[in-house]
Amino acid sequence: xxxxxxxxxxxxxxxxxxxxxxxxxxxxxxxxxxxxxxxxxxxxxxxxxxxxxxxxxxxxxxxxxxxxxxxxxxxxxxxxxxxxxxxxxxxxxxxxxxxxxxxxxxxxxxxxxxxxxxxxxxxxxxxxxxxxxxxxxxxxxxxxxxxxxxxxxxxxxxxxxxxxxxxxxxxxxxxxxxxxxxxxxxxxxxxxxxxxxxxxxxxxxxxxxxxxxxxxxxxxxxxxxxxxxxxxxxxxxxxxxxxxxxxxxxxxxxx
Amino acid sequence: xxxxxxxxxxxxxxxxxxxxxxxxxxxxxxxxxxxxxxxxxxxxxxxxxxxxxxxxxxxxxxxxxxxxxxxxxxxxxxxxxxxxxxxxxxxxxxxxxxxxxxxxxxxxxxxxxxxxxxxxxxxxxxxxxxxxxxxxxxxxxxxxxxxxxxxxxxxxxxxxxxxxxxxxxxxxxxxxxxxxxxxxxxxxxxxxxxxxxxxxxxxxxxxxxxxxxxxxxxxxxxxxxxxxxxxxxxxxxxxxxxxxxxxxxxxxxxx
DNA sequence: CGGTACGTTGACAAGTTTCAAGGCCAGTGG
DNA sequence: CCACTGGCCTTGAAACTTGTCAACGTACCG
Numbered sequence: 001x002x003x004x005x006x007x008x009x010x011x012x013x014x015x016x017x018x019x020x021x022x023x024x025x026x027x028x029x030x031x032x033x034x035x036x037x038x039x040x041x042x043x044x045x046x047x048x049x050x051x052x053x054x055x056x057x058x059x060x061x062x063x064x065x066x067x068x069x070x071x072x073x074x075x076x077x078x079x080x081x082x083x084x085x086x087x088x089x090x091x092x093x094x095x096x097x098x099x100x101x102x103x104x105x106x107x108x109x110x111x112x113x114x115x116x117x118x119x120x121x122x123x124x125x126x127x128x129x130x131x132x133x134x135x136x137x138x139x140x141x142x143x144x145x146x147x148x149x150x151x152x153x154x155x156x157x158x159x160x161x162x163x164x165x166x167x168x169x170x171x172x173x174x175x176x177x178x179x180x181x182x183x184x185x186x187x188x189x190x191x192x193x194x195x196x197x198x199x200x201x202x203x204x205x206x207x208x209x210x211x212x213x214x215x216x217x218x219x220x221x222x223x224x225x226x227x228x229x230x231x232x233x234x235x236x237x238x239x240x241x242x243x244x245x246x247x248x249x250x251x252x253x254x255x
Numbered sequence: 256x257x258x259x260x261x262x263x264x265x266x267x268x269x270x271x272x273x274x275x276x277x278x279x280x281x282x283x284x285x286x287x288x289x290x291x292x293x294x295x296x297x298x299x300x301x302x303x304x305x306x307x308x309x310x311x312x313x314x315x316x317x318x319x320x321x322x323x324x325x326x327x328x329x330x331x332x333x334x335x336x337x338x339x340x341x342x343x344x345x346x347x348x349x350x351x352x353x354x355x356x357x358x359x360x361x362x363x364x365x366x367x368x369x370x371x372x373x374x375x376x377x378x379x380x381x382x383x384x385x386x387x388x389x390x391x392x393x394x395x396x397x398x399x400x401x402x403x404x405x406x407x408x409x410x411x412x413x414x415x416x417x418x419x420x421x422x423x424x425x426x427x428x429x430x431x432x433x434x435x436x437x438x439x440x441x442x443x444x445x446x447x448x449x450x451x452x453x454x455x456x457x458x459x460x461x462x463x464x465x466x467x468x469x470x471x472x473x474x475x476x477x478x479x480x481x482x483x484x485x486x487x488x489x490x491x492x493x494x495x496x497x498x499x500x501x502x503x504x505x506x507x508x509x510x
Numbered sequence: 511c512g513g514t515a516c517g518t519t520g521a522c523a524a525g526t527t528t529c530a531a532g533g534c535c536a537g538t539g540g
Numbered sequence: 541c542c543a544c545t546g547g548c549c550t551t552g553a554a555a556c557t558t559g560t561c562a563a564c565g566t567a568c569c570g
Binding site: 090092093094096098099100101111112113114115116117120121140143144147150153154155157158159160161162163164165166167168169170171172173213214215216254255 | 345347348349351353354355356366367368369370371372375376395398399402405408409410412413414415416417418419420421422423424425426427428468469470471509510
């Protein structure tokens with residue numbers, strides 16, 4: 001039963017019938033994907049990209065709130081967000097949620113599973129979510145056969161480590177305003193990388209999620225956003241945030 | 256000039272004359288190393304370990320305060336601590352030091368360099384330090400030829416990522432006492448892993464280093480240690496700390 | 511239309527930083 | 541041998557930031 005479900009859930013390029021091949025192939029082709037300049041293929045040769053395509057599966061769409069990865073489950077694949085966004089979190093012994101991070105299109109999900117061979121955090125969709133999936137066995141083979149792919153995975157691991165360490169020291173040393181500023185600047189640059197507006201941000205996460213990510217209370221997040229608004233640095237309307245003075249926000253971030 | 260210096264600084268097994276071969280070979284042999292149960296070879300087959308040995312160089316001893324890795328320099332190697340200990344830190348725009356972590360014997364140093372291809376933090380010896388060194392070119396070849404080695408490097412990257420993420424969420428949510436408790440428990444388990452006492456800890460770092468690692472002020476570190484002492488949980492004599500009630504300290508850590 | 515989840519705001523409490531003073535210890539030089 | 545110095549650590553009191561608790565506002569949905 002469970003395996004049936006999994007089998008129908010993930011579809012690989014060769015498994016489908018050929019009738020709508022041209023459209024669906026595009027859909028599963030990294031070369032034709034809108035994200036290919038910021039995703040794994042960006043660092044690969046055309047030949048390597050072709051091999052990668054053959055290993056990638058596409059997920060069905062997950063509804064907001066649904067889990068992409070369950071904490072504690074053996075690591076079976078890496079994911080890359082294609083549409084939508086997700087958060088990953090772990091739970092404390094008290095049952096408190098600790099938000100590790102947010103995942104936007106083009107970003108890889110699940111790397112921390114390499115440590116123990118099983119995932120340590122739950123990854124849930126914040127809005128309807130579609131991902132590309134590389135099963136672990138194929139990933140191993142790609143790392144074996146494509147040195148460029150292996151280097152890219154190692155690079156992504158190193159970059160994630162760097163990011164996590166920087167965040168960790170940042171949270172230790174900076175006040176609420178600095179943390180929120182960093183969060184906004186970070187989000188802004190990730191959106192810009194995708195070719196979206198760097199100043200008009202539509203948040204997919206709640207104030208509580210932001211707070212739990214930055215080690216604050218939701219009241220504090222709300223207060224800081226209100227303060228930034230009062231100072232004329234941002235415009236806030238529920239989950240829509242417009243950076244009115246990006247430079248003013250950037251100087252709050254002591255990197 | 257600079258290259259000369261580097262060449263004389265690192266000696267590989269085959270480069271030395273054969274006269275004192277037996278002692279020096281043991282010195283450079285992973286099989287004969289006291290740390291081999293907790294170091295890279297622990298996950299490798301005897302054959303793989305032999306190949307690894309051929310790629311490892313040994314550093315001369317660095318004095319306390321000397322740098323093993325300079326922030327900003329291109330990544331040229333990975334290191335594993337053999338004797339002594341080190342801290343790694345980065346500097347903020349204001350020149351403040353942010354301590355990313357401490358490195359004990361058997362632990363790998365430099366992984367974060369994979370992200371950008373250059374090291375993002377300075378690594379300095381806290382006491383006389385000796386390391387094993389794997390030059391990047393050889394590391395690449397080992398990952399190519401030894402799947403077990405590649406998996407081990409990927410595993411270490413994943414584990415470091417997991418550790419950094421956990422620390423980051425921890426610093427966000429926990430008060431000074433909890434942070435110090437976590438620091439002590441973590442250090443204790445890493446010492447125990449090496450076969451040393453889990454309760455008698457000789458710190459190699461100053462209160463300031465601890466504070467800068469945990470996002471506290473040195474006064475707060477001092478106060479918390481005094482409080483733990485007053486409560487009968489630890490004994491403190493300058494940099495010597497004895498855990499009198501490890502269980503009581505462990506319950507302060509909400510994982 | 512009322513319920514529910516989410517967000518904002520205020521007042522007070524709690525914990526940490528800041529500022530300041532002093533203790534301890536090892537190394538140095540008279 | 542002792543005084544002196546500098547680095548490191550400890551302790552106290554006041555200031556400040558954030559958390560806590562509570563009330564209220566808002567938007568969405570059946």
